[in-house]
Amino acid sequence: MIWHVKNYSQPNYSRTGYHYESIISESIIRKRDITLTKRTLVLERDNYTCQMCGRDRYDGVKLEVDHIIPVLKGGSDDISNLQTLCFDCNRGKSDKILHNQMNK
Missing domain, CATH: 1.10.30 (DNA Binding (I), subunit A)
Structure with missing residues (x-):
């Protein structure tokens, strides 16, 4: 799974199949495996x-x-x-x- 984290004030979560994205407070990309x-x-x-x-x-x-x-x-x-x-x-x-x- 890949987590994309960007600069936004409110969390925004979306899910498409096995690809997860999370937009939160900092710019970080984390991969879970x-x-x-x-x-x-x-x-x-x-x-x-x-x-x-x-x-x-x-x-x-x-x-x-x-x-x-x-x-x-x-x-x-x-x-x-x-x-x-x-x-x-x-x-x-x-x-x-x-x-x-x-x-x-």
């Missing part, structure tokens, strides 16, 4: 369990790989900045930094 191998490593490390609510793949939830510190707030795609969250927790977290999640 979490490989399938890296996703699998994170899911295995977290034992296929949501790190917020504790539900796992056997509970029938969709599991996703989430950035602990969001990319738009300076987070990287390093495996130490990734965690497993279920669909519901990931949508609830959105682009927030949850400090209790950073200590894991």
Whole structure:
């Protein structure tokens, strides 16, 4: 995914397929590239369990790989900045930094 960030006062988000653009306060271009191998490593490390609510793949939830510190707030795609969250927790977290999640 490619993030384009430009000088505008209000955020403007658009989505077309797998190409994401975000227009925010500074001129930065960030590319996110979490490989399938890296996703699998994170899911295995977290034992296929949501790190917020504790539900796992056997509970029938969709599991996703989430950035602990969001990319738009300076987070990287390093495996130490990734965690497993279920669909519901990931949508609830959105682009927030949850400090209790950073200590894991």
